[in-house]
Amino acid sequence: MHAQHKPLVLPTVWDAWSARTAVDAGFLALTIGSHPLADSRGAGDQEGQSFEEVLAAVRPIIAAVDVPVSVDLEAGYGQKPADLIAGLIEVGGVGLNIEDTVHSEGGRVRSTEEHASYVAGLRAAADDAGVPVWVNGRTDLFMHAQDASAVLDEAIGRLRALVEAGADSVYPVGIQDDDELLAAVTGAITVPVNSTAHPVRHDLDRFRRLGVGRISNGPLLQWALTDTVKDMLKPWTP
Template sequence: MDLPTTVERARRLKQLHADHKPLVLPTVWDVWSARTAAGAGFPALTIGSHPLAESRGAEDHEGQTFEEVLAAVRPIIAAVDVPVSVDLEAGYGQRPADLIAGLIEVGGVGLNIEDTVHSDGGRLRSTEEHAEYVAGLRAAADDAGVPVWINGRTDLFLHAQDASAVLDEAVERLLALERAGADSVYPVRIQDDDALLTAVTGALGVPVNSTAHPVRHDLDRFRRLGVGRITYGPLLQLALTDSMKDMLGAWKS
């Protein structure tokens, strides 16, 4: 670990969020995809749990151990000169201090943390429990002297049959994450709903992250809706899968 470099990359990631409206962080999963995205000119990247698991023949939803994830992301982070954030799912059962220590050790300067606890039957953390975990992450990063960017995610819309019915609860949950020290918040599964996205972005004082499809979605639309940060989740990998199938199809004999 090169701590001065890690600190500088963390500061750079924070500045990029201020400079770009929105900041697009392509979601990568191996050295090749990371180098490709950085080579395309993107100033920061994120490693997604789903595509990382797919690339390793593992299951998403904490189908890998924390140690396995750290070992997998270390060469990816080392392969590029831009800040890299890592999707750490619900924390792999780790204490916040241990999660931060492991991330910093491999050179990561940002993290995504969700409220679906896969190691406990897929239950959803309460608003207070998730905020407390995020507060622990913030305190641990401060103690380590690295301004790790914390992207606090809620899966409330994902679990709801009617997303609009849980809007108020979701906003309350996201505001609690903001107060706990999250630098940005991430309500998943509303990327196609203009009204819900606008309601959320209008209620928060920190950047709101949205999932995007690199082909089907439009950057200007997200900008108009007030989205401050964009990641692809598994959708870039899935789009490339579709393209690869199309390219190879003509070669079947």
Template sequence: MDFRSTVERAQRLKELHAGHRPLVLPTVWDAWSARTAVAAGFPALTVGSHPLADSRGAEDHEGQTFEEVLAAIRPIVAAVDVPVSVDLESGYGRTPADLVAGLVEAGGVGLNVEDTVHGEGGRLRGTEEHAAYVAGLRAAADDAGVPVWVNGRTDLFLRAEKPADVLDEAVERLLALERAGADSVYPVGIQDDDELLTAVIGAVGVPVNSTAHPVRHDLERFRRLGVGRISYGPLLQFALADSMKAMIAPWAP
């Protein structure tokens, strides 16, 4: 993909976030799933690390190298004419500049980055440490001349025995990401908790991303709560696996 097309797709992704509340980005993992989602009417997509890894026989949590991820997303981007964002986990040990350069070269125009550092035993980045990484991504995208959409994720709720107990710390992390230049923030693990979602949405000034199950969750509920962006994580792939098993089980010996 040429540079001008990449810039245009990045600008389109930004416009879509402004025009939709919430913007639903189906989480895809290959050219087939990407084409299927676009045929269903979606104007933008995201590639999830978990379903991508599963589709390639690899492990999530950076079980693939950055080069392998880029090789996998190129045909996805080429298969559709809509913007594609990519879950880049915690960055594969790469500098922000390297991460943005690789993403843009592959045609990706958005990214998700989390604070669990898989290459270092799964430790959680500190608040300012993660914010600094996101600031580096923002600066690298600006230097590249591509308005890459940066979705800053925290796994703090996911790690807590009682998610409500870490609300204040999580909000502090998300506000730090917003100040660092994140276009949206992603507090993973609270998609079923109206109170926590409402508290987070009320505390930050950028769209809040929530995970959703395409069958078990209700879009209108997320809209009513004020969620700005929705992705499926691995849940779309899980739902399709359940459907596939139900369809073919009667044919098994």
């Protein structure tokens, strides 16, 4: 799908209803986002749920649709790569997002070598299981930096290390509104580059021109829906 659709758009869903709605709209694959999933369950993002709780929550979402589903597994919830892959496969997931901010350990950021090693462990575990799990390797370096352009070289080096470790795509969070940074990253990386996109404020053709190969929404689809619902309900408030 990533080869056929450039970019491949995967709406970020959070429950069976949103998943079915996206599929009914014509989408061929989905992502489940940690932030919208947490919000829908009254939990906190940034590993505010346990791995077991996340698996229990995503199982019925995946079962509700007949398309491939990737799951945002944050920094791995303290799990070994093999256990993360085993749990994902058991609930029917075929892809995952893995980030380098370890919220369960005070929000520290993994080093390039540590994050690449974790991705390599995920790839090896998936290969051992005989399931071609799609690994989307995320970095939060841009988001943490006061000046995103100042960490461009470091971020590209980290993303390349993730590709070498077995990531199928990479996800530099926080630069979706910066044409120059997005183009620099896509021009330097050989696999699809994932970008966050707002379903109303952003434009698909722009992302295509910038070389983005994969699009997800993070919490922005849920937030856009929240704004719409508020507007609909406002005339009915006391």
